[in-house]
Amino acid sequence: MNFKIAVFPGDGIGPEVVREGTELLSRVAKLYDFNVEYEQGLVGGASIDAHGKPLTDSILKLAKQSDAVLLGAMGGPKWDSLDYSIRPERALLALRQELGLFANLRPVKLFSALASASTLKREVVEGTDLLVVRELTGGIYFGQPKGVTKLPDGTERGVNTEVYTTPEIERIAKVGFDAARRRRNKVTSVDKANVLEATELWRKVVTRVHKDGGYGDVALDHMLVDNCAMQLIRDPKQFDVMITTNMFGDILSDEAAMLTGSIGMLPSASLGGKVGMYEPVHGTAPDIAGKDMANPLATVLTVALMLRHSLDQGKAADRIEKAVEDVLNEGYRTADIKDRGCKLIGCKEMGKRVREKIG
Numbered sequence: 001m002n003f004k005i006a007v008f009p010g011d012g013i014g015p016e017v018v019r020e021g022t023e024l025l026s027r028v029a030k031l032y033d034f035n036v037e038y039e040q041g042l043v044g045g046a047s048i049d050a051h052g053k054p055l056t057d058s059i060l061k062l063a064k065q066s067d068a069v070l071l072g073a074m075g076g077p078k079w080d081s082l083d084y085s086i087r088p089e090r091a092l093l094a095l096r097q098e099l100g101l102f103a104n105l106r107p108v109k110l111f112s113a114l115a116s117a118s119t120l121k122r123e124v125v126e127g128t129d130l131l132v133v134r135e136l137t138g139g140i141y142f143g144q145p146k147g148v149t150k151l152p153d154g155t156e157r158g159v160n161t162e163v164y165t166t167p168e169i170e171r172i173a174k175v176g177f178d179a180a181r182r183r184r185n186k187v188t189s190v191d192k193a194n195v196l197e198a199t200e201l202w203r204k205v206v207t208r209v210h211k212d213g214g215y216g217d218v219a220l221d222h223m224l225v226d227n228c229a230m231q232l233i234r235d236p237k238q239f240d241v242m243i244t245t246n247m248f249g250d251i252l253s254d255e256a257a258m259l260t261g262s263i264g265m266l267p268s269a270s271l272g273g274k275v276g277m278y279e280p281v282h283g284t285a286p287d288i289a290g291k292d293m294a295n296p297l298a299t300v301l302t303v304a305l306m307l308r309h310s311l312d313q314g315k316a317a318d319r320i321e322k323a324v325e326d327v328l329n330e331g332y333r334t335a336d337i338k339d340r341g342c343k344l345i346g347c348k349e350m351g352k353r354v355r356e357k358i359g
């Protein structure tokens with residue numbers, strides 16, 4: 001078997017964490033007897049510097065022709081003053097939209113060795129194992145009208161629009177219910193139905209899909225997003241699968257990351273189209289870029305998601321997750337998850353130690 005992987009490292013710490021990801025994937029491929037072919041491309045700020053725009057047609061074509069896309073991160077202070085339409089982050093949004101990746105899975109699982117790395121109490125976070133299913137191609141990120149216009153009195157007016165249609169809600173709800181069936185059969189749908197009409201529709205459609213879609217074996221409850229933000233740090237173990245809108249999912253998944261010790265631990269899979277895209281949830285961390293300080297484990301775990309969801313190599317994925325657990329149990333930590341008595345190591349060494357565990 002031969003898989004073509006499009007690799008877009010992006011900016012900041014993107015290239016260093018992605019390098020550990022591809023090295024790992026190559027190692028695993030040998031072990032499980034399949035072949036991977038990489039095609040690298042520039043996206044985000046790196047593409048702006050080379051081509052004047054964050055995403056070129058040839059990169060999009062490369063992504064569409066691959067079996068899966070591995071992404072690093074995009075953006076940085078260097079490009080912050082550019083117009084919104086050509087900012088590095090646009091490349092990410094365009095890739096998600098062009099590839100039809102409406103479902104973003106962000107598993108939030110605490111490795112028990114990291115229970116004391118979290119800023120939250122051990123007894124609160126221990127046992128956390130939830131999945132955020134974030135809608136990724138709709139909502140306020142893409143809704144029209146949007147933009148900033150000048151008013152006659154010289155002031156300005158900024159607009160974004162939260163929009164959801166029935167089919168958009170139905171398909172993400174199904175992804176959530178199906179995922180719950182492979183886990184602990186519980187879905188919490190998160191909205192702001194007490195104020196926002198678009199999410200009142202969200203709640204109505206999710207309830208209908210649950211009832212009419214034959215999901216009687218899955219428990220469904222609804223939670224307002226403000227309460228959810230609180231419940232996540234009060235009692236995270238109450239959650240199994242959470243389904244939510246694009247923006248609420250963006251915010252809640254960063255919050256949930258802290259349950260695992262660090263956002264440097266959180267992987268993600270963006271699915272729904274022909275090609276899946278895989279990216280660590282963290283950003284470009286310009287302050288530590290190029291210093292061999294980044295945590296590559298989010299990318300390592302992202303590779304595991306790629307193996308499971310796009311390459312049909314579930315065993316290899318399990319092996320990676322076990323290897324990460326073993327390395328953490330031995331006390332090795334990057335700076336973001338360091339703890340008393342741990343062995344502090346850099347990005348490269350963390351990647352190498354995981355590979356060695358794989359064999």
Ligand code: IPM
Binds near residue numbers: 089092093250
């Ligand atoms: C994420 C990021 C992106 C988002 C940014 C970089 C556009 O925060 O993947 O969570 O908001 O979706």
Ligand code: MG
Binds near residue numbers: 250251254
């Ligand atoms: Mg985010």
